[in-house]
Amino acid sequence: MPKVTIDGHEIEVPKGTTILQAARMIGQHVAPPAMCYYSKLKTSGGYCRTCIVKVTKGSAQNPNPMPKPVASCRTEVMDGMEVVNFTSPDVLEARKGVVEFLLINHPLDCPVCDQAGECHLQDLGYEHGASKTRYDFERREFEKIDIGDKIQLHMTRCILCYRCVKTADQVTDGRVHGVLNRGDVAEISTYIQNSIDNDFSGNVIDVCPVGALTDKTFRFKSRVWFTKPVDAHRNCTNEKCSGNVRLWYKGEDVLRVTARKDQWGEVEEWICNSCRFDHKKTSDWVIDGPTQVDRHSVIGQNHYELQKLKLDTGKQLKQLQEKK
């Protein structure tokens, strides 16, 4: 099994593991942020470039460094590979650039966006971005469109991560939406605003890292941090559906139903539209207990202050050198 060292932490991983997966195995303190990669979706990743890292040593056999930063989510580890992520000022600077690119055309409409509080772009901007924008031109805008009666697409917020396209390809049995046009006017859309009519289409809402795809049955009902997540399940008759969900309560009412997500913000198991949209009564569900919420999350803290990741590069570098 190949051994790889990331930010000074060595780990042995199965062949075929990517740098990002290896970093996640080591832990949150070395795992690069990922906006487009999704472990549950094949061929995801490679687009957003937030997960870039530097390979300072290719492998034991070929110790040369790789000439350019690589997307850690699409680069497999080699035995003896050495990678720097949070310990490299270059990587942090490059990532800051990526975050800036993702934000220049993003509307800063968080106060009216349902995703606020569980938005990966918000977290990314907070943890890895600059505090000020240098972009002073008009931002790109699209009309909002309804794709079916349950899902709204607000393309202006989309970061073109392709997750929803891959979900529709791999989880539903007939994709009717995709990417139209090119470059910075490319958009997610359906042909002539077809509705997405499929038992599993609701999963695109969960995989969307931003507020581009939102649940119309939850629209403007509440800020997420005023709701309380509870894990629950039911015997769903759809055999492809896990029936394992998260109920989001406000008082006695279930405001929305989503799939359960892991510590990386990824869906654990897919759920069907019936569970998501049609079962919003406590009596529909067997309650498993309150969701274990990460201490860092706004939802756990009930107030809007993320604990900033400690990225004291200088200090970490020094520690590394002392270790050697």
Next chain:
Amino acid sequence: MGKQLLLEHINTPGIDTLNVYRANGGYAALEKALKMKPEELVEEVKKSGLRGRGGAGFPTGMKWSFLAKPEGVPRHLVCNADESEPGTFKDRFLMQNKPHLLIEGMIVSSFALGAEVSYIYIRGELLYVFHILQRAIDEAYAAGLLGKNILGSGYSLDLHVHCGAGAYICGEETALIESLEGKRGNPRIKPPFPAISGVWNRPTVVNNVETIAAVVPIVNMGGDEYAKIGIGKSTGTKLISACGHINKPGVYEIDLGIPVEEFIYSEQYCGGIKNGKKLKAVVAGGSSVPILPADLILTTAKGEPRLMTYESMADGGFATGTMLGSGGFIVMDETASIVKNLWNFTRFYHHESCGQCSPCREGTGWMEKVLHRVLSGHGKPDDVDLLWDIQSKIDGKTICPLGDAASWPVASAIRHFRSEFEEYIKNPASIKDVKHYYTTNNLQPTA
């Protein structure tokens, strides 16, 4: 004038027809090749030192030998005729005038690679060239040069021309493959490389038009003889499409190794700068390569004359050198505005980005907007630094080299002509008329 291996007989009336092409020695290489073993042909190409003429200059023989050959899986040769790099128009010229040279090259190369179905992917705007090629292919089929059992050799090949829809990005080899398969022309994430998994996940070689055409004289004269032309690792002849402020714009076939100075000033080639003006700058290998000021394009930083070779062009790295690239040679005289030209290039990359990866999708548009602001007289003091920073954050951080191609012109223009940007910002009255591009191209100003 150097050897005319590709452009020979280009002015002979009817050279685009099979009869005239054959009467002038055409398809001799095919007859010779079919009597050789495929491996021997690959060996000849290796010996010739031929390097990819599409821009990157990768050794063709080596590329061919990397082609995976799993049992029972068809392999393909794809000719990249998407030629869309601003300044580059050599492939079009060749296909338009000598379509059979490319077809002969395709048959010989397909035979060498063991491909039985091959493709020419041509850019959408060249619809008229598509028809020229299709007519030539029909002639070749009728003469038994394509199809089953070519010239009684037992080797069969089908050759298809596929017309793109007009996208620069479909010249990137993996985007081309996607487009050929009928999908959106998005570059693939590599690895795997096409040699392992290309069209329909089958092993595939993608080569430029000129590369494939050059295989014909290589087979005719032998790889060793071909390698005698040129200097060092830059062997053979190269088509250069020259344009801009020169007396004789056009497509020239040069022996690799002639001095840049000779190419610009000699009567055989560009014939010097128009109207007796002074040379200001050259973009030597298509819009993507770094622009160089007159002194650095004529002589390297070491003071040696700069030669038309892959190595000499790159001498000094990006600090003082550039690249031979695809051979699109754009010459600018002292009246040219570097900033305006850069804006035009940047607008192109912004328009052509496929939009898959964030730095290129967002960064190219941002750079265009900043340049437009500078050109319209509203530049801000920090704009030059901002441009430099944006390009540095695109360069090397994208899926395909289009991101780099968009960054390098910006970086090099600032590196060598920073004062021109600063003058435009400080003194907007010094800005040369920018409307020129809108009127000639009938394009609307962008925000």
